[in-house]
Amino acid sequence: MTQERRHNDGNSIDHYGYEQFQARDGGRLDPRTRELTRERSVLGDAYRLFYRTPVHLVKGRGSHLWDADGVEYLDVYNNVASVGHCHPRVVEAMTRQASELNTHTRYLHENILHYAEDILSTMPDPLDRVMFQCTGSEANDLAVRVAQAYTGGEGVIVTHEAYHGNSALTSKLSPALGTAQDLGLTMRMIPTPDTYRVSVDGIRGSQCDAATFGAWMADRVRDAVADMNRHGIKFAALLADSIFSSDGVYPDPVGYLQPVIDVVHELGGVWIADEVQPGFTRTGDAFWGFERQGIVPDLVTSGKPMANGLPTSLMAARHEILEPFAGSIPYFNTFGGNPVCMAAAQAVLDVMRDEDTMGNSKKVGAVFKAAVEGLKDSHPCIGDVRGAGLYIGCEIVKPGTTDPDQASALDILETLRQNHVLTSVCGRYGNILKLRPPLVFSEDDVDWFMSAFSTTLDSLDK
Incomplete structure (x- = not known):
């Protein structure tokens, strides 16, 4: 795994796997596209364009x-x-609210309260608190801090090719960003649950039952926590999405995560379910990816799908897990949960129900x-x-x-x-x-x- 792998024609490849557009290739573009790529230099070299031809x-x-x-x-x-792009109900909802008021959460407003109650109604009853941010990175950042405050530990386990954000904290928990990105000293990686290549007792993972494959993955968690203990690190959380999207999309066998989460709890940690990818009806079997696996997480995060493109994310929690953090540290996110984003998020939720x-x-x-x-x-x-x-x-x-x-x-x-x-x-x-x-x-x-x-x-x- 490298930050910029190389294809056989010499083009560099970013951490998403895309070959990056190379400025030297601008001569083959039409004049308008070439000018836009030239003007992008003002954004700095960290930005990337998809495709050889943008x-x-x-x-x-x-x-x-x-x-x-x-x-x-x-x-x-x-x-x-x-x-869907530019869904008329979402556009109308955000336009209507933007014409009336947009401010932050230190004033009372109905939109955030109505949406909070509605989104929690889609989750299991133990998840009874929700906080709003702008990005999935912010949601995962907060969830890790909450988990650490609850457990008193620092150690976080992620999978080998996980991506959980680009904040200072979450980027250190995102090995998918490549070797140029420093990873956290208290982080440990476990193997991707690669059912195509992993064999358990001579049986390919895709042919294993949930209990067998789950036991294999649970043992990897035990190994990671044992290594933390050897280095004087207390275990806090497993941070993972239930479809392992960045790792390569591994949703089955259904139920294999239960033994994993049982071990996480046994060893004193909590599970942060990163639902940015598998949540919001994506899997077709349930509203949430974790629900498809039959598990109730301790903390849930989501972002991208919530408001159809407006910067909106959430962290939901069991109240007892949130309390050590919330009872001692005030949290304020200027734009998180603002009335316009909440109107758009509510419209998205309504469309998901009405259009099935x-x-x-x-x-x-x-x-x-x-x-x-x-x-x-x-x-x-x-x-x-x-x-x-x-x-x-x-x-x-x-x-x-x-x-x-x-x-x-x-x-x-x-x-x-x-x-x-x-x-x-x-x-x-x-x-x-x-x-x-x-x-x-x-x-x-x-x-x-x-x-x-x-x-x-x-x-x-x-």
């Missing part, structure tokens, strides 16, 4: 996007616009996954297809092996972009296509993707 987007509706030339693209990546995004995720996701799986026999570069609802991972390998093939995955990604389909890659080796569209993705959209995907694979096979 995309200049100007309009979005549902799961479709348009560039400055009017070319239409299919969005198979964006969980930020969770109920969970049912759509389950139905369309099953069609989508089956269609991708249907290409495995004719395209042996597809090693594994896994997922839940509208979150699918398609593992690209060297044919006849389980060896990851990042170069081919990136070629597929770029050729899909040429065929007007936008998606992403993830995983330790950057070889897993991350198919994560808005929740309004339709069967017609599946047909569009599959046509482009088949064309892409056929062209690369030649």
Whole structure:
């Protein structure tokens, strides 16, 4: 794992797995795009553009996007616009509230209270407190501090390719950022629950039952806590999302996290469920990813999908776990929970119910996954297809092996972009296509993707 891996043509690859646009390649762009890339220098070198040839987007509706030339693209990546780009109910709600008032949470306002009660109603009863922030990074940062205050420990366990944010604290808990990012001295990593490659007692993880695979992962937690103890570090929390999205999308077998969380509690820690990726009906089986696994977390965080693009995030907690922090440290987030963001978040929640995004995720996701799986026999570069609802991972390998093939995955990604389909890659080796569209993705959209995907694979096979 490196901060900037190299593809065979010499282009650098960022921690998302994308080949970065190189300024030296600007000469092949149209004049308008070339000028925009030149002007981006004012933003500094840390910013990255997706794709070898950048995309200049100007309009979005549902799961479709348009560039400055009017070319239409299919969005198979964006969980930020969770109920679809520019959903009219969300736009109307935020516009109406913005025309009346937008201020912070040190004044009374109904929106934050109504939304707090409504979002908690989607969670198990023990989770009875909620605090609002602007980003998932802030939510995870706060959750770690709350966990440390409750347990009196510092040690946090994450998985090998986890990404939990870009604050000073959460970046040190995000090995996916690469080796140029220092990791926390009190952090320990456990292996990715890679059901495609991990074997337990000679049985591939994907063929294991939940208890067997869960016991394997629980033992890894024991090993990590034992190492903490050897170094005088007290265990505080396991921070993980229940679909292990950055690791490569590992949602099954359902129930395998229960033995893991049992060990976390046995060893004095708490589980922070990072629901930025699997939450808000994404898996199709439940509103929350942890709910699909049948577990009640101690702390829950979310962000991106909450308000369809407005900066909104949350941390929900059991009141007894929050109390040691809340009873001693005041918390204030100027923009977190403001009336406009809360209006947008409420509209998103209402749309999810009224338009049954969970049912759509389950139905369309099953069609989508089956269609991708249907290409495995004719395209042996597809090693594994896994997922839940509208979150699918398609593992690209060297044919006849389980060896990851990042170069081919990136070629597929770029050729899909040429065929007007936008998606992403993830995983330790950057070889897993991350198919994560808005929740309004339709069967017609599946047909569009599959046509482009088949064309892409056929062209690369030649």
